[in-house]
Amino acid sequence: MLLGSCNDPRTVIDTNTAIPGYNWSYVNKVKFDCKIDDESASYNLYLNLRVTDNYKYSNLFLLISESSSGNKARLTRYEVKLATHDGEWLGKGSGNLYSYQVPFKIDYKFPAKGNYHFEIEQNMRDNPLHEVSDVGLRVEKVK
Numbered sequence: 001m002l003l004g005s006c007n008d009p010r011t012v013i014d015t016n017t018a019i020p021g022y023n024w025s026y027v028n029k030v031k032f033d034c035k036i037d038d039e040s041a042s043y044n045l046y047l048n049l050r051v052t053d054n055y056k057y058s059n060l061f062l063l064i065s066e067s068s069s070g071n072k073a074r075l076t077r078y079e080v081k082l083a084t085h086d087g088e089w090l091g092k093g094s095g096n097l098y099s100y101q102v103p104f105k106i107d108y109k110f111p112a113k114g115n116y117h118f119e120i121e122q123n124m125r126d127n128p129l130h131e132v133s134d135v136g137l138r139v140e141k142v143k
Helices: none
Strands: 002-004 011-018 030-036 043-052 059-068 074-081 092-094 097-108 114-122 132-141
Touching: 011 030, 011 043, 030 132, 043 059, 043 074, 074 097, 114 132
Parallel strands: none
Antiparallel strands: 002 011, 011 132, 030 114, 043 097, 043 132, 059 074, 059 114, 092 097
């Protein structure tokens, strides 16, 4: 279910979760945990996403929640642009899948050391949202 890689020593987490049947429902929040050991460092956070060429929209709205022990979750809505107005995919294509790695926090400083929990949910009108293959999170230290 989870696929991850940590070839880069700056990578804290780079993990993807497959969406069952390519149908992402509101209740199927994708969850990730990561441990931050250096609160003085800056981090870049990326959304990993794969959709098929049958995905019918040029964008995707998401809600991303971030929480740590003892702190209230912070929820932010993001829009990911997937295609141009004339329908050309902006992601990297392989077969009928298009992959995206979209920054959503750049030079971000976590408030403290510790474990952080992220939940990503689709926020489109369609439920379930069809043709979403994988959703993931990448957190890396800034050079």
